[in-house]
Amino acid sequence: MVNLTLKDEVKTRLLIAETGSSLRGFSKNVGVSHAYVSQILSGKRKPSPTIASKIARGLDKKIEEIFLIKVVENNNRKSEEVN
Structure with missing residues (x-):
């Protein structure tokens, strides 16, 4: 599982x-609700990888x-941060 x-901010x-763009305009451009x-x-809220990707692409940046x-294993015993 991936936590983003x-x-x-x-x-x-x-x-x-x-x-x-305004925040509302940016949201519309990347296809994610303003809220x-x-x-x-x-x-x-924490975004899904798909939503994070849309936001990053809209900013012309890497995620x-x-x-x-x-990255968290399903059994929640091990986690690893990716920089």
Whole structure:
């Protein structure tokens, strides 16, 4: 299982602003609901790998530049962070 956590809310919001779009416009452009992107940015939700990929592509970045990736075995005994 893969857990993704946003690394830096402020930096990500600045990157979104640099695209020339509002948060709502950016969300629409990447095909993710505004509410879901807002919850990811505020740390209330963790995105799936698919959603994280859409956000990263929309920012012209690699997933690992935006999100902390943690690989967790199903038995929750072992985890490994990917930088």
